[in-house]
Amino acid sequence: MSTRDLVILGTASAVPTRVRNHNGYLLRWDGHGILFDPGEGTQRQMLHAGVSANDITCLCLTHFHGDHCLGVPGVVQRIARDGVAHPVRAVFPASGSEYWRRLRHAAVFADTDVIDEEPIAGAEVRIGLPGAPFTLTARRLSHPVESYGYRLEEPDGLTMLPDRLAAHGVAGPLVGTLQREGSVVAPNGRTVTLEECSVPRPGQKAAFVMDSRLCDAVAPLAAGADLLVIESTFLGADARLAEEYGHLTAAQAGGVAAEAGVRRLVLTHFSERYPAADQRRFAEEAATVFGGDIVVARDLDRVPVPPRRRVVPASTAGAGPA
Template sequence: MPTKARNHNGYLLRWDGHGVLFDPGEGTQRQMTRAGVAANDVTWICVTHFHGDHCLGVPGVVQRIARDGVEHPVDAAFPASGHEYWRRLRHAAVFRDTGVIRERPVSGERMVLDTGDAPFTLVARRLSHPVEAYGYRLEEPGGRTMLPAELAARGVRGPLVRRLQEEGRVTAPDGRTVTLEECSVARPGQKAAFVMDTRLCDGVRELADGVDMLVIESTFLHEDAALATEYGHLTSAQAAAVAAEAGVRHLVLTHFSERYRVEDEHRFLDEASAVFGGEITLVHDLDRIPLPPRRLTGRERGQESVHG
């Protein structure tokens, strides 16, 4: 439930020109205005499940998209089993409708959504909650990072570098064949996962595996672990254990039960820090959290030191 200090859910992930809006709860349209987020910034709406705190903001967001004349497609992912709820939310009031919303119902244990030419893949994975719920994982394709010192050592420069990237091998000025593997290292794509209401399950672990940022619910403290299991939620310690096991770089905790007071916040951080040694953020309304920079490989770090 919203409190005097905290709005309903609503999380926007900015990703290379796209805006992925997760779980717009009641009041999201106004929070977007306060945060300087325009309807035109939204390209995806991803709903994890149809409990009110995760979807009651859909009508306002959709109607704002219509009113502001957004022209680009806005894809909407949601559990297919809740299509009737989506339909009610989508048409909850009288307004001049828009044709840019494209429905992407999710079903099965795991589903890869068609993201077209977006610079990321989007996977939905079923979770464990009293109603059908899904988590989402975004991942950019891997690539290769060129190593200037290795290129220079082989005399590969200018147009030859582009050819090497495109064809995988070139003939250097001295007649040697130079391969892409000799002059570059694999660069893993950045990854982010969004996990809301769920008990511990295989889906949580799959979504979190190796991500740079994990945004995950932390509804209860450890002392209320029995309630967490009963109602289909996680404790802060459980969320942190998932992050530690999965090799997450930045753990973002959210979705705290209203039973706890504002002055209890440090207890969530204390419990998580005892389990996870990486960076942890407890989110507050309108927080902005940067995705960690791409990891450097050992060879990249060596190149960095060589070139100062």
């Protein structure tokens, strides 16, 4: 059974609180684990969440503010100590390469050679992840330091329809031939096409937008996402501060989700200025513009990617063999 969920390791912004650790988000996707923005304390939060260094196949940093990267030394050293054998791709803004080197080698330890570094630059970058069942794209956001958002996208596919296959007499090895070649000759001599026995299966999508004011890159990152993880550092009353410091309000995050057709919205990266009692206000403000599913992130929560959209096949009338 494949797992597609978000393990939330921290939800604070610049300053952690008693109930919020610095950032950290592990997106688990069919055996792959993308760790976004490990802030201070991420290694310990992973223990509390029941995930390990072996779950990480990719480490993505949006930018080099401390709440998004000070956990890198602990995570890298844990990868080494636990003997992780598979490659771990490390993606980060090339403009911060010197900070990466300092974090990567922050202390003396028995190093590992599985970390595969990929510094990125430019407005849009396709991340190389050989063998992954999805593409990963980064887009540059708008923040006082260079920052990137990330989009994971599974290719579209097809769902085979057993009743249609049976009606056409296509079974056993013929099904595989039909999938590979797009058509097959059925036992009755009729040529059956793939379109007659399947419906489109939209690929699932997830997006991660952290530390940015509204900008042109946000919409294409979020477009049609089944799961959007997005910062909502401020409430609407502090919109001026959000703009000044390069952040979003909860209502702005909700607006992004509404315009992008998002299915599940995860709000996170909350300023320490708001007490725990204000948590519901983030959801309430987002809900004024977004009518979909809203999750106000809490440390150590697990948020599933919504089930795949079902495409309803056209009427089966006349679908049998001619």
